[in-house]
Amino acid sequence: MTEQTDRHGGHCLCRATRFAAQGAPDWVAHCHCESCRRATASPVTTFAGYKDAAVNWSGEAPRVFNSSPGVARGFCGRCGTPLFYRTERRPEDIDLYLSTFEDPTAFEPQFHVFAAEQLAWLRMGDGLPRYAGGGADSGEVD
Numbered sequence: 001m002t003e004q005t006d007r008h009g010g011h012c013l014c015r016a017t018r019f020a021a022q023g024a025p026d027w028v029a030h031c032h033c034e035s036c037r038r039a040t041a042s043p044v045t046t047f048a049g050y051k052d053a054a055v056n057w058s059g060e061a062p063r064v065f066n067s068s069p070g071v072a073r074g075f076c077g078r079c080g081t082p083l084f085y086r087t088e089r090r091p092e093d094i095d096l097y098l099s100t101f102e103d104p105t106a107f108e109p110q111f112h113v114f115a116a117e118q119l120a121w122l123r124m125g126d127g128l129p130r131y132a133g134g135g136a137d138s139g140e141v142d
């Protein structure tokens, strides 16, 4: 595998802010939490979890909104596209939105988090594990 093919680029809607993630993400998951729902104005969002050191940014630096203590949500200051999620609980990590990748089909989601907050009318039927909270330790829900 060459360095070129293992690089996964992405950008916001207006392309002012761009990123390049090196290699495959550590995990890919759908998040149903209310904060993500409001931050993305979508019923569910999908994250690709990377190490911060694996992601390079170019163009205009993302702006940051602290949506709760210790949580930073990055977005394009020009067009408003959500670009990343960071939490002090995982200081080496950065979660990118898979939908902002140039090829969102490059990686497959592996599980759902905060499924307990999923909107009742949203049906995905993908058979993936569904965790009530932020991870497997929170227990599975139907």
Ligand SMILES: [Zn+2]
Residues within 6 Å of the ligand: 012, 013, 014, 015, 016, 017, 076, 077, 078, 079, 080, 081
């Ligand atoms: Zn933009």
Ligand SMILES: [Zn+2]
Residues within 6 Å of the ligand: 031, 032, 033, 034, 035, 036, 037, 114
């Ligand atoms: Zn969320």
